[in-house]
Amino acid sequence: MSAGAASITLERGGLARRTSDALFRRPALLLTLLLVPPLLWLGIVYLGSLFALLAQSFFSIDEFSGLINYEFTLSTYRELFRLANLDVIIRSLVMATAVTLASVVVGFPIAYFAARYARGKWKALFYLAIMLPLWSSYLVKVYSWKLILAKEGIITWIAQKLHLVWLLDAVLAIPVIGGPSLSISYLGTFLVFLYVWLPFMILPTQAALERVPGNLIEASADLGAHPGQTFRTVIFPLALPGIIAGSIFTFSLTLGDYIIPQIVGTSSYFLGQAVYTLQGTAGNIPLAAAFTVVPIVIMGLYLWIAKRMGAFDAL
Amino acid sequence: MRSERGSRPPRALTIAAVAGLLFLHVPLLLIFVYAFTTEEKSYQFPPPGFTTKWFAVVWERQDIWDAIWLSVKVASVATLIALVLGTCAAAAVSRARFFGRDYISLLFILPIALPGIITGISLRSAFNIVGLDFSFWTIVLGHATFCIVVVYNNALARFRRTSGSLIEASMDLGADGFQTFRYVVLPNIASALLAGGMLAFALSFDEVIVTTFTAGQQSTLPIWMLTELIRPRQRPVTNVVAIFIVAVTFIPILVAYYLTREGEHTAGAGK
Amino acid sequence: MTTAVRFQRVSRHFGTVRAVDDVTLDIAEGEFFAMLGPSGSGKTTCLRLIAGFEQPTSGHIEIFGETAEGVPPYRRNVNTVFQDYALFPHMNVLDNVGYGLMVRGVSKAQRDKRSLEALALVELAGFEARRPGQLSGGQRQRVALARALVNEPKVLLLDEPLGALDLKLREQMQVELKTLQRNLGITFVFVTHDQGEALSMADRVAIFNEGKIVQVGVPEDIYERPRRRFVADFVGSSNVLTPDFSARTGGPHKWASLRPEKIDIWREETLPDATVRHCEAKVISVHYQGAVTRIATQAGGQLLSATIPSGSAKVSPGDIVTLAWPAGALHVMEDEA
Numbered sequence: 001m002s003a004g005a006a007s008i009t010l011e012r013g014g015l016a017r018r019t020s021d022a023l024f025r026r027p028a029l030l031l032t033l034l035l036v037p038p039l040l041w042l043g044i045v046y047l048g049s050l051f052a053l054l055a056q057s058f059f060s061i062d063e064f065s066g067l068i069n070y071e072f073t074l075s076t077y078r079e080l081f082r083l084a085n086l087d088v089i090i091r092s093l094v095m096a097t098a099v100t101l102a103s104v105v106v107g108f109p110i111a112y113f114a115a116r117y118a119r120g121k122w123k124a125l126f127y128l129a130i131m132l133p134l135w136s137s138y139l140v141k142v143y144s145w146k147l148i149l150a151k152e153g154i155i156t157w158i159a160q161k162l163h164l165v166w167l168l169d170a171v172l173a174i175p176v177i178g179g180p181s182l183s184i185s186y187l188g189t190f191l192v193f194l195y196v197w198l199p200f201m202i203l204p205t206q207a208a209l210e211r212v213p214g215n216l217i218e219a220s221a222d223l224g225a226h227p228g229q230t231f232r233t234v235i236f237p238l239a240l241p242g243i244i245a246g247s248i249f250t251f252s253l254t255l256g257d258y259i260i261p262q263i264v265g266t267s268s269y270f271l272g273q274a275v276y277t278l279q280g281t282a283g284n285i286p287l288a289a290a291f292t293v294v295p296i297v298i299m300g301l302y303l304w305i306a307k308r309m310g311a312f313d314a315l
Numbered sequence: 316m317r318s319e320r321g322s323r324p325p326r327a328l329t330i331a332a333v334a335g336l337l338f339l340h341v342p343l344l345l346i347f348v349y350a351f352t353t354e355e356k357s358y359q360f361p362p363p364g365f366t367t368k369w370f371a372v373v374w375e376r377q378d379i380w381d382a383i384w385l386s387v388k389v390a391s392v393a394t395l396i397a398l399v400l401g402t403c404a405a406a407a408v409s410r411a412r413f414f415g416r417d418y419i420s421l422l423f424i425l426p427i428a429l430p431g432i433i434t435g436i437s438l439r440s441a442f443n444i445v446g447l448d449f450s451f452w453t454i455v456l457g458h459a460t461f462c463i464v465v466v467y468n469n470a471l472a473r474f475r476r477t478s479g480s481l482i483e484a485s486m487d488l489g490a491d492g493f494q495t496f497r498y499v500v501l502p503n504i505a506s507a508l509l510a511g512g513m514l515a516f517a518l519s520f521d522e523v524i525v526t527t528f529t530a531g532q533q534s535t536l537p538i539w540m541l542t543e544l545i546r547p548r549q550r551p552v553t554n555v556v557a558i559f560i561v562a563v564t565f566i567p568i569l570v571a572y573y574l575t576r577e578g579e580h581t582a583g584a585g586k
Numbered sequence: 587m588t589t590a591v592r593f594q595r596v597s598r599h600f601g602t603v604r605a606v607d608d609v610t611l612d613i614a615e616g617e618f619f620a621m622l623g624p625s626g627s628g629k630t631t632c633l634r635l636i637a638g639f640e641q642p643t644s645g646h647i648e649i650f651g652e653t654a655e656g657v658p659p660y661r662r663n664v665n666t667v668f669q670d671y672a673l674f675p676h677m678n679v680l681d682n683v684g685y686g687l688m689v690r691g692v693s694k695a696q697r698d699k700r701s702l703e704a705l706a707l708v709e710l711a712g713f714e715a716r717r718p719g720q721l722s723g724g725q726r727q728r729v730a731l732a733r734a735l736v737n738e739p740k741v742l743l744l745d746e747p748l749g750a751l752d753l754k755l756r757e758q759m760q761v762e763l764k765t766l767q768r769n770l771g772i773t774f775v776f777v778t779h780d781q782g783e784a785l786s787m788a789d790r791v792a793i794f795n796e797g798k799i800v801q802v803g804v805p806e807d808i809y810e811r812p813r814r815r816f817v818a819d820f821v822g823s824s825n826v827l828t829p830d831f832s833a834r835t836g837g838p839h840k841w842a843s844l845r846p847e848k849i850d851i852w853r854e855e856t857l858p859d860a861t862v863r864h865c866e867a868k869v870i871s872v873h874y875q876g877a878v879t880r881i882a883t884q885a886g887g888q889l890l891s892a893t894i895p896s897g898s899a900k901v902s903p904g905d906i907v908t909l910a911w912p913a914g915a916l917h918v919m920e921d922e923a
Contacts, residue, residue: 038467481672
């Protein structure tokens with residue numbers, strides 16, 4: 001081996017090498033260079049916009065001129081808590097809760113089956129079967145339900161073939177959730193919400209269930225617990241963080257959506273629609289901003305509770 | 316969860332799981348049927364007859380081509396920005412501990428954790444305040460914001476799986492920072508970036524909620540679709556466009572899945 | 587003799603943790619130097635300071651007389667064999683080995699030729715087209731070695747290179763590494779927590795504890811004449827005698843070490859004279875180890891173990907025996923009594 005070679009090579013080298021030297025000597029500089037662009041983007045573009053919007057909720061709108069009055073006031077929040085607006089908030093909350101609970105009921109068997117019984121190729125297939133609906137176009141999914149729920153659509157057709165039209169009519173006759181047709185009822189809106197957000201519940205639930213050791217279930221069975229008891233005392237509590245993680249999505253997404261109730265549903269507003277109309281046709285940005293504070297506060301509370309229950313590990 | 320070989324699922328569970336999966340997939344399949352219907356005025360089922368003429372009609376429609384082209388451009392630019400910013404952030408977070416590191420993930424997730432309408436209306440009012448006219452770039456600005464997290468999640472997972480000693484080994488063998496990035500870091504994260512980029516593209520290509528607020532008069536494909544949904548003009552044309560969108564978003568998702576499937580199922584964590 | 591690596595009062599602190607604390611050390615050219623210590627004792631940080639992955643918080647490092655602080659790893663003619671080998675998974679064996687030459691701009695033909703030579707040196711000819719994932723642990727270790735050696739480093743750093751290998755392969759690699767080092771004449775700095783490995787391979791050994799070097803010396807010194815209780819405890823099977831016990835049996839009131847093979851069981855009727863120290867002890871256990879038998883005993887609070895030729899005495903647990911050792915066998919240590 002060449003004993004004459006230098007132990008340290010200090011010739012300066014090209015620009016790349018000199019830059020590399022500089023970054024090596026100042027690791028904090030490299031870190032800064034890496035972090036500043038994304039932080040600037042999100043900090044200025046996103047957070048900046050968000051805070052600018054929230055700040056506007058403390059302004060008010062002049063009822064005669066329709067111009068924004070840039071003085072600090074809480075009057076917009078007083079307006080938010082008027083009966084008609086509270087109605088919108090409560091309607092949205094009830095819908096978000098219903099959708100979340102239903103997606104647990106429908107999603108859990110899929111997640112449980114995928115986690116406990118699907119193996120090898122079937123497991124991959126199951127995974128894709130959940131991923132594809134999750135990622136396929138939101139609008140197309142909503143659209144497909146417009147086709148399904150239409151009066152002349154497949155549900156009516158099936159009801160006729162099975163001689164169950166009376167049942168369909170009975171369901172539509174139920175006060176509040178029913179309506180002239182499925183596509184103009186809360187029930188219809190609910191079904192579309194459930195369909196569109198269901199995969200967001202299945203994935204984290206399945207992830208949580210994957211982490212339940214199989215021998216825990218066998219141990220429970222060994223100790224004489226019948227399947228129902230095992231489910232209640234072992235499986236469900238362990239899956240709960242995953243379910244809560246999923247519910248963050250189903251709840252938040254339902255709360256903020258303004259397109260689904262616009263396409264399938266009655267003429268009563270949900271939160272998202274109210275915001276949309278207020279900032280658009282009504283031009284009342286302060287009240288729209290105050291409205292957006294509602295889902296932020298609700299989701300903030302929700303996330304805080306979820307964090308305390310350990311749901312973030314299952315995300 | 317591991318179960319004994321040969322243990323069979325209870326019948327009720329199988330039925331519930333299969334029913335759930337049918338619920339997830341039948342509606343999408345139904346659209347394929349409707350794309351061939353001869354009925355123009357309603358959503359009649361079963362279709363009175365079948366035809367392929369709507370595909371030809373769509374082919375001739377310039378407004379649809381314009382919308383597709385705009386969506387492709389927006390998604391490409393937004394994905395590119397997200398790739399650069401998301402990779403930078405993931406590299407920084409995976410490499411070092413620093414003050415506030417734990418909050419960075421939260422910041423990146425915020426645009427998709429909060430309802431899209433909040434992002435949309437915030438951006439719109441901010442554009443108004445700064446006096447920015449709505450254009451191609453305002454759409455891109457919005458899309459890149461929520462695409463970053465998809466790239467970030469994929470890149471971070473790969474960085475964490477890639478042994479830190481590989482970078483040290485490269486430097487030890489005489490490669491400076493740039494050589495190390497080119498010969499060692501990039502080849503190791505390439506497939507994760509490709510997957511993240513694909514998902515970001517799919518996300519942007521399909522986005523409607525934020526776009527409504529940031530688009531002005533221009534119409535991306537989802538905006539075109541939304542207009543058709545609210546005020547249907549030629550229903551079968553919408554059906555054909557719908558299956559086109561399904562196809563375009565499925566391909567990148569399948570590719571992304573195959574690129575990242577070795578143990579890191581992070582593909583869905585972004586949306 | 588030229589000094590290959592010099593540490594002058596080098597410290598490396600991570601926050602309040604003193605990973606390396608005021609270490610002064612000279613490693614001579616061509617030496618096989620081992621850094622031995624428990625995990626977290628600072629030996630790996632020392633290695634990383636030489637490689638350039640870490641910079642000293644204070645103090646001065648020289649490599650062949652040149653200042654090393656602030657010099658990035660890629661400017662040091664020092665190469666490392668990593669504990670996890672750190673082979674590039676996306677390159678085949680030949681490209682892995684040729685990597686250092688490639689980034690230095692050596693032509694493809696040249697670097698392939700030299701890489702093949704290096705592979706032959708570690709007896710891996712014919713493996714050049716494989717991927718690291720297709721190799722066994724021992725083969726990966728050899729590729730890592732070839733990848734470092736092909737650059738003709740002035741100092742080769744080895745970070746627990748044998749840790750992941752099974753016992754048989756490990757013993758074989760110990761011999762091979764030693765031979766390789768002799769033939770190449772490169773300075774090897776070897777980090778390990780395995781005392782047997784360090785003592786059998788190294789020319790000199792540094793014992794690390796809590797960021798400091800406790801003792802540096804040739805293996806014999808370390809083994810026979812530990813200067814500290816820590817060394818006696820860590821390096822071997824030596825008995826560590828408390829000052830009280832040492833004084834009670836006629837020695838100085840100091841911590842002392844006593845090798846088990848120096849202790850015998852006294853079988854004469856009369857007690858030994860003053861040149862032989864002795865005590866009564868109760869046998870706790872007897873372990874037959876082939877040629878010798880190891881007897882663990884207790885004398886008061888002091889644990890003493892003795893190795894005697896198998897068959898030289900019949901003892902069983904519970905017996906009270908008289909243990910004896912030559913006065914000169916006692917090695918007094920520097921710790922405060």
